[in-house]
Structure formats: structure tokens, C-alpha cells
Amino acid sequence: MDEAGRQGRYSYGRIDNILHEKSRLGILTSLYVHPRGLSFNELKELCGLTDGNLSRHIHLLEDAGLLAIEKSFYDKKPYTHCKLTGMGRDRFQDYIRELEAIVQETARAESESPAMTDEDVALS
């Protein structure tokens, strides 16, 4: 059985590797909260990325069908507009639900565990 097919309570096989990368997570969150899309420069500022890195990540997301890139001219300058596709929104929502489940799992563990001793916390 390959890795992806293995089942385990914490195997997290459903976590989407394309989304589970912090630069792309920033891009997708920015676009998710701006459903009409953002310009390349707006994205660059919100995500704190260089031109080269932002370009690489948005093209990877475009190739995966999660993001649509429109190139045009505005005031005679090239203008790039990025927007999530319908599939991009769906996949992002699924991913966020996975993160939420992890957060809840750890919160539950904290509320259920008895107070830990020093011995529990730190292995000498």
C-alpha cells in the first residue's frame, strides 16, 4: 500500500499538498478574503513575497486550476489580476476545514488531559 492509501487517525492524507505551503497559503487566503481578486502588486504586498516567488507560486496554482490569471494593460502598463476559481474556493474551504479539525483535536486533548507533571512535559 502506498503512503497516500494508508489510514491512520493522524495520517492527514486529505491535506492538500498544493495548499499546505505557507507562501501559497498566504496567496490563497488573500484571494479568498477578496473574492473579486487582487492585482499582482496587491498580492505581493499582502503576502510579503518577492516578484519571482509570487510569480512562481501563482503559476503553480494556476496550473492546478485553483487560480485564474488575467493579463491586461492599464494606463499602458502591464497589469496582472489574480482570482480564485470556483474549484480554488472549494479546495481552500476543504483545507480550512482540515486545519479547523486539527485545532479542535488539540483543544480537546488539552481539556481532557489531566494536568501534566514536569516529568510528562520534558524528557530529561
Added chain:
Amino acid sequence: MDEAGRQGRYSYGRIDNILHEKSRLGILTSLYVHPRGLSFNELKELCGLTDGNLSRHIHLLEDAGLLAIEKSFYDKKPYTHCKLTGMGRDRFQDYIRELEAIVQETARAESESPAMTDEDVALS
């Protein structure tokens, strides 16, 4: 300025790359919810990983100071026990707080956005 130093609302620079990988996230969650630690075989089952991959990830986490590995013999067989260190628990809690903030950010965006039209959602 390097990438890590750039500030942007969605730059997620504080997300810890060592933790932000789904196999390691599974290992850390498993150990977090089992503060007394787990055997190699228990971890393997919970995380759905092969021996080779689990071994690679736990040694990486050990090198980063997040996890402690104790090797011993049990019934004449080698026995490996893994446990989060105090720093591992702290870093994992910080990471979970980052995930929680992302989940809340997207939930807020959903509650604030007006109902979206088809045009908003899908770029033709």
C-alpha cells in the same frame, strides 16, 4: 530585505516550516495528544507512515529539539519511544494558534462578504 523579513498581512512568516509539513504535523499531533509519548509502532499506525518515512521525520524533529527519542529493549526486542520535548509542545502550541488565526480570518471573511454572484466566484 529577505523573504522572511517581509511583512504582509498574509505573509505567514511566523509559520514554522518544520511543523508545516503534513507527515510531521501528524507525528506532532499524535504526540501532543499523548503527552507520555508513543512507541515507534504506535506512531507508525496513527500517522499511516512507512518505517522509513517515520524514521526520517522523527530524526529531523529530534535534531530540531522538538522530540526526544529513547531507544531500549523490551522482551529482547529493540523498542523506540518518542515524546515531545517542552520546546516541542510550546512550538506546536504556537503553530496551532497560527492555524486557528487563519481559520478565524477566513470565517470572518465569509460572514462579512455579501452573498457572491457567479461572476465573483468563477472567472470564465
